[in-house]
Amino acid sequence: MAKIEVEHLYFYYGSKLVIEDISLEIETYKITALIGPSGCGKSTFLRCLNRMNDTIPGTRHRGRILLDGQDIYDPHLDVVTLRQRVGMVFQRPNPFPQSVYNNVAFGPRVQGLKHGQNLDEVVERSLREVDLWDEVKDNLNQDALSLSLGQQQRLCIARTISIRPDVILMDEPASALDPISTLHLEDLMRELVQDYTIVIVTHNMQQAARVSDDTAFFLTDDGQVGKLVEFGPTGRVFSAPEDTRTENYITGRFG
Amino acid sequence: MCGARMNDQEQQPRREARVEPVSTARGLGQGRDHHWGEFLVENAIRVLGFSAIGFVVLIFLFLLQEGLPTFFRVELPILFGQRWYPTFDLYGTMPLILGSVLVTIVAIAIALPLGVATAVFVREVAPNWAREILKPMIETLAGIPSVVLGFFGMTIVAPLVRDVLGAPTGLTAFTGALLLAYMSLPTIISVAEDALDAVPKSYRDAGLAMGATRWQTIWRVVVPAARSGIITAIMLGMGRAIGETMAVMMVTGNAARMPVTADSLFRPVRTMTATIAAEMGEVARGSTHYHVLFGVGIILFVLTFMINLAAASVIFQKRRRGGLR
Ligand SMILES: Nc1ncnc2c1ncn2[C@@H]1O[C@H](COP(=O)(O)OP(=O)(O)OP(=O)(O)O)[C@@H](O)[C@H]1O
Ligand SMILES: [Mg+2]
Numbered sequence A: 001m002a003k004i005e006v007e008h009l010y011f012y013y014g015s016k017l018v019i020e021d022i023s024l025e026i027e028t029y030k031i032t033a034l035i036g037p038s039g040c041g042k043s044t045f046l047r048c049l050n051r052m053n054d055t056i057p058g059t060r061h062r063g064r065i066l067l068d069g070q071d072i073y074d075p076h077l078d079v080v081t082l083r084q085r086v087g088m089v090f091q092r093p094n095p096f097p098q099s100v101y102n103n104v105a106f107g108p109r110v111q112g113l114k115h116g117q118n119l120d121e122v123v124e125r126s127l128r129e130v131d132l133w134d135e136v137k138d139n140l141n142q143d144a145l146s147l148s149l150g151q152q153q154r155l156c157i158a159r160t161i162s163i164r165p166d167v168i169l170m171d172e173p174a175s176a177l178d179p180i181s182t183l184h185l186e187d188l189m190r191e192l193v194q195d196y197t198i199v200i201v202t203h204n205m206q207q208a209a210r211v212s213d214d215t216a217f218f219l220t221d222d223g224q225v226g227k228l229v230e231f232g233p234t235g236r237v238f239s240a241p242e243d244t245r246t247e248n249y250i251t252g253r254f255g
Numbered sequence B: 001m002c003g004a005r006m007n008d009q010e011q012q013p014r015r016e017a018r019v020e021p022v023s024t025a026r027g028l029g030q031g032r033d034h035h036w037g038e039f040l041v042e043n044a045i046r047v048l049g050f051s052a053i054g055f056v057v058l059i060f061l062f063l064l065q066e067g068l069p070t071f072f073r074v075e076l077p078i079l080f081g082q083r084w085y086p087t088f089d090l091y092g093t094m095p096l097i098l099g100s101v102l103v104t105i106v107a108i109a110i111a112l113p114l115g116v117a118t119a120v121f122v123r124e125v126a127p128n129w130a131r132e133i134l135k136p137m138i139e140t141l142a143g144i145p146s147v148v149l150g151f152f153g154m155t156i157v158a159p160l161v162r163d164v165l166g167a168p169t170g171l172t173a174f175t176g177a178l179l180l181a182y183m184s185l186p187t188i189i190s191v192a193e194d195a196l197d198a199v200p201k202s203y204r205d206a207g208l209a210m211g212a213t214r215w216q217t218i219w220r221v222v223v224p225a226a227r228s229g230i231i232t233a234i235m236l237g238m239g240r241a242i243g244e245t246m247a248v249m250m251v252t253g254n255a256a257r258m259p260v261t262a263d264s265l266f267r268p269v270r271t272m273t274a275t276i277a278a279e280m281g282e283v284a285r286g287s288t289h290y291h292v293l294f295g296v297g298i299i300l301f302v303l304t305f306m307i308n309l310a311a312a313s314v315i316f317q318k319r320r321r322g323g324l325r
Helices: A042-049 A079-085 A100-110 A117-129 A149-161 A179-192 A205-211 A234-239 A244-250 B002-023 B028-067 B094-125 B128-141 B146-165 B173-197 B201-209 B214-225 B227-243 B246-251 B272-282 B288-324
Strands: A002-013 A016-027 A031-035 A059-067 A086-089 A167-171 A197-201 A214-220 A226-233
Touching: A002 A042, A002 A197, A016 A042, A016 A197, A016 A214, A031 A042, A031 A205, A042 A059, A042 A086, A042 A167, A042 A197, A042 A226, A079 A086, A086 A149, A100 A117, A100 A149, A100 B214, A117 A149, A149 A167, A149 A179, A149 B201, A179 A197, A179 A205, A205 A234, A214 A234, A214 A244, A226 A234, A226 A244, A234 A244, B028 B288, B094 B128, B094 B173, B094 B214, B094 B227, B094 B272, B094 B288, B128 B173, B146 B173, B146 B246, B173 B227, B173 B246, B201 B214, B214 B227, B227 B288, B246 B272, B272 B288
Parallel strands: A016 A226, A031 A197, A031 A214, A086 A167, A167 A197
Antiparallel strands: A002 A016, A002 A059, A214 A226
16 A cells, blocks of 8 residues: 655756656555665655655645645645654754753654653653663763764654654665664664655665665756656566666666 | 864965975065065064953953952951941942842843844744844944933933832832843844854754744754853843943942842842942042952952853853764
């Protein structure tokens, strides 16, 4: 079943078209990887899915994005509610410069959950889910910025899942991490996908091959406009790409 | 990490400067002229720089020389007593210290919420064109001479305070605090605004992406992230308020009474600055009264210094944390 259906999506920064006619379906409880060379619009596409692009003035889109069949750009749909259902993890770990506890409690508090037992439970559960609990449980009041980058990124994921989103978007979540933290993060993603739908942008072909169920390959054409070249189950895309450009990219012949 | 990067930047130009005379095909004589010019300018700047420091040190020494005798000439219990009657040799500075503290604290209590709210408005809410107009306007406010503000306070604010609050006189601690709040606002707004501006976009993005509204993101993410800068803003505003003389002297009534009763805020007070300014012209040089006024100056200096120190330590902490990242 498709969690998100994207239909003929075009996106403009001002008058500049950056992605053109993208249609794909993101399956529930699967990891969908977006790959492609730099500047082909992967981040832009990802940021459409939770409407983070709305925060950039002068942007425009055409086409439809359906979340559980509901148009996310529907004027009746509250963007705040949308972002609570579609969470996002950024390229550089960006915990708030506050305590570990407050970072994870941020989302629940914003939704009106007050101090106390419930909040403690949510914080513990979220930190356990990202395997960070044992490392920080003795000092939940420490500054989040004092954690290692890998821990910070897991904290950011804990913060995201504290409000139980349906979908987690990740834009190159491992690019600032060392190899061990990266493998740790990939394991974590495999665990999380039991409960969440995950979309990940990555430059790392092995990573896409290792963790994802589906792969979408983006490429810019001559006019610097990003297009979807190939989309399908990861095994198939990597072993028997239909498009020669996909094959060239995956085997490292360009990009 | 941060320090290392700065060192690199510093060394870069120096290295180039050393290489230059060799690599360019300039005559030796010209090169020497060049060096002479450099030598002169460098030393002129050095002399100017050191003389500025020298003057500060001299002023400070003068303050100590004239003020320190106070603490030997007047017994400490009297000096920190509650009665300031110089004509009867009673030099109790407590009313003056508390007067300054009261006026300053109330001023900051008024200016802080207003200043931070304005800074948030200017930085986070106002459209670009409004920001372009507001910022220079706020900075201009800082340039209004305090005597003009004092005049405005006497003729408009004081009668208002008297009529609205029913105080016997409009010349009260509260009137002074209002004016001081107004005077410290530009500082607080500018510094707090810079602090908000320095909050990385990634924090805002994280807040918004968590489904926080714009306001929730501002109050729960951006403002806390800027808190050390905002504390600095408050400290600087306080420093400005506690040292202000003219406007305060004009509107606080200058009665040296202990501001310890509940209604003190709406009664006249006298601050340390106003006392020095008002009485310095009338004392005989070298008299006890004269030295005590300098002693009050030292006390004021110590207070201001502690406030600045607190501000600096906040800044220092922030730097250190930034450096570790
Ligand atoms: N805020 C913006 N304003 C204008 N143009 C932008 C903006 N953000 C991105 N672009 C442009 O849109 C195009 C796609 O950018 P995007 O960041 O989506 O690419 P990407 O595939 O994520 O690249 P990378 O792999 O380097 O992250 C690029 O040409 C970029 O210059
Ligand atoms: Mg990107």
